[in-house]
Amino acid sequence: MGQLFVTTCEYDGTGTGFLIEPNLVVTAAHVVRDAAAISVAFGRTSVNATVVGTNDIADIALVRTDQPVQGHEFQLRTSEPPVATDIAALGFPLGRPFTFTKGTVSVLDAEQDTGEGVLRNLIQTDTAVNYGNSGGPLITQDGQVAGVVVTAEIRGNFRAEGIAYAVTAPRVAAAVNEWKSRSTPVAFRDCGNAPAPDSGFFPFTVSADHDQARSIGQSLLLHGQGINQGAYTAAFKLLAPELQATFGDAATWSKDLGSSYWTKAELTKVTGAPSADDLSADVNLQTIQDAADAYHGTDQTCSNWRIRYSMHWDGTRWLIAGTSLPFGDPTAC
Numbered sequence: 001m002g003q004l005f006v007t008t009c010e011y012d013g014t015g016t017g018f019l020i021e022p023n024l025v026v027t028a029a030h031v032v033r034d035a036a037a038i039s040v041a042f043g044r045t046s047v048n049a050t051v052v053g054t055n056d057i058a059d060i061a062l063v064r065t066d067q068p069v070q071g072h073e074f075q076l077r078t079s080e081p082p083v084a085t086d087i088a089a090l091g092f093p094l095g096r097p098f099t100f101t102k103g104t105v106s107v108l109d110a111e112q113d114t115g116e117g118v119l120r121n122l123i124q125t126d127t128a129v130n131y132g133n134s135g136g137p138l139i140t141q142d143g144q145v146a147g148v149v150v151t152a153e154i155r156g157n158f159r160a161e162g163i164a165y166a167v168t169a170p171r172v173a174a175a176v177n178e179w180k181s182r183s184t185p186v187a188f189r190d191c192g193n194a195p196a197p198d199s200g201f202f203p204f205t206v207s208a209d210h211d212q213a214r215s216i217g218q219s220l221l222l223h224g225q226g227i228n229q230g231a232y233t234a235a236f237k238l239l240a241p242e243l244q245a246t247f248g249d250a251a252t253w254s255k256d257l258g259s260s261y262w263t264k265a266e267l268t269k270v271t272g273a274p275s276a277d278d279l280s281a282d283v284n285l286q287t288i289q290d291a292a293d294a295y296h297g298t299d300q301t302c303s304n305w306r307i308r309y310s311m312h313w314d315g316t317r318w319l320i321a322g323t324s325l326p327f328g329d330p331t332a333c
Contacts, residue, residue, distance in 0.1 A: 001071070002040040003092045004049075004063070004135065005222050009036055009191040012222040012234045016091035016136030018145070020076070022068035024180055026172060027135030028150045029054045029061040030114075036189045036229040037200055039221060042069050044214070046221060048201035051186040053179025059119055059150040060167050061135075062179045066201070074137055076176070077144045077169040080123065081105050089127045089149055089164075091136030095218055095317060103127025105146070112151055112165050121171060123147045126162040138166040145169050191230040195289075196261035200228030203264055208281075210270035212318070216281050216311050217267045219318040224262040232257075240312045240321040258293030262286070263302075277313040278321070282306065286333060295330050302333035 002025055004015045015031030017040060025040060032038060032051050039046040040063065047065045054061040081087065085105045093099055107124035125138065129149050138147040147166030194200060202224060206217040219238055226235030236250035247253035264286040272279035285305040294300040306327035311318045 001090055001092075001098060001136070002042050002069070003098075003218075004031055005039045005041065005046070005218065005225065006032055006035050007037045007222060007225045007229055007231050007234050008034045009189055009231045010233050011237065012226060012231075014092065014095045014132050014218065015134045016132065016149070017063060018074045018090070018135075018137045019069060019071050020074055020176065021180070022070070022073070023065045024052075024176075025049065025063040025065065026074075026137075026148060026176060027061050027063055028148060028167075029056050029059045030150070031135045032061050032063065034189050036191050036231050036234075037225045038063065039201065039204070039225060040065060040069075041204075041218075041221075042071055044206040046204045048199055050188070050199070052182045052184075053175065054186060055175055057117065057119075058167055058171060058175065059114075060148055060172050060175055062176055064185065074139075074143075074145045076173045077140065077146050078173070079170065080108055080168050081140055081146045083108060085140060085146070087125060087127060087138050087140055087146055089125075089129050089133055089136060089138050091129070091133035091149065093130035093132045095132050095215065097214065101128045106163075110165060114151060119150065119165065119167070121168060122150070122165040123168055125164050125166065127164055128162075129164040133164075145172075148172050188229075191232075194228065194230035195257070195259050196228035200225065200261060202228065202262045205266045208267050208270045210272075210279075211274035212279060213267060213270045213281075216270060216279065216309075216318045219311070219320070220265065220267065220281070220283065220309065223320065224265060227257060228261045238317075238320055240314070240319040243319075243321055258289060260287050260289035260293055263288050279311045279313075279318075281309045281311050283309060287330075298332075300330065300332045303330035304333055305330040
């Protein structure tokens with residue numbers, strides 16, 4: 001199972017995907033829509049990914065990782081499961097750790113109006129799913145994929161309890177078989193003035209063993225991904241409001257970045273009680289920049305940093321509340 005971290009020019013988000021081959025991941029189209037950059041985390045490490053096929057009408061997409069990934073490769077069913085079949089949804093709801101939730105098939109050939117169009121030929125299920133489950137597999141007891149989770153029904157301002165939907169496996173299989181031989185990926189959205197070359201991907205590793213380490217790592221990965229792609233509005237939104245106020249706006253904040261971009265990062269330590277809303281995170285970070293943008297007038301074009309981030313939980317995700325350099329100034333690579 002993989003957790004997708006998607007940066008667009010204006011915002012960031014997470015979703016779920018699952019391997020069908022060592023470098024092919026199935027997910028929902030809306031998870032990767034308008035992507036400027038995509039990373040997929042398998043455990044504590046992340047890999048770069050590109051979209052090789054997407055269908056907004058069916059809300060399914062196929063993503064290719066830039067290197068093979070070791071993990072369970074799921075098999076798609078060749079037929080729809082009967083009503084009342086026991087099933088389970090696998091995924092990362094609300095950006096949280098991996099979950100397994102059980103349910104049953106409620107209706108076949110269902111329809112759902114997403115507000116952007118009507119999805120048809122869906123499996124309706126009472127399996128509990130939330131934001132972040134999208135793109136994850138709906139599996140039967142034999143472990144085969146019956147469908148790809150695409151949505152939970154919304155009534156007014158409320159999520160309807162016990163009603164969720166998935167695209168059927170046969171429909172997914174037909175699309176995947178067409179897409180997986182493609183060599184040209186779907187172009188990423190250009191946010192303009194991206195300092196990093198190519199996709200701007202950087203390897204991010206979580207070695208800290210704190211209960212909140214992976215959740216904090218998610219925010220830091222998305223923040224760096226936004227910086228690299230010039231998606232400064234999205235990256236700025238991962239700063240706490242009080243820190244945002246010290247800069248004024250994303251444009252002012254991004255001017256201080258100059259040509260700098262992230263090339264490697266490791267979250268090494270998280271300090272504080274697991275239930276606390278304010279924690280500190282120590283990160284080993286490597287950046288590349290023009291000499292003119294080097295730290296404090298040095299001529300470092302490649303810098304190794306040991307940064308301590310102050311992180312604040314706003315009720316939905318971890319935000320960067322401040323930074324410091326308790327271990328000293330950055331050193332040249």
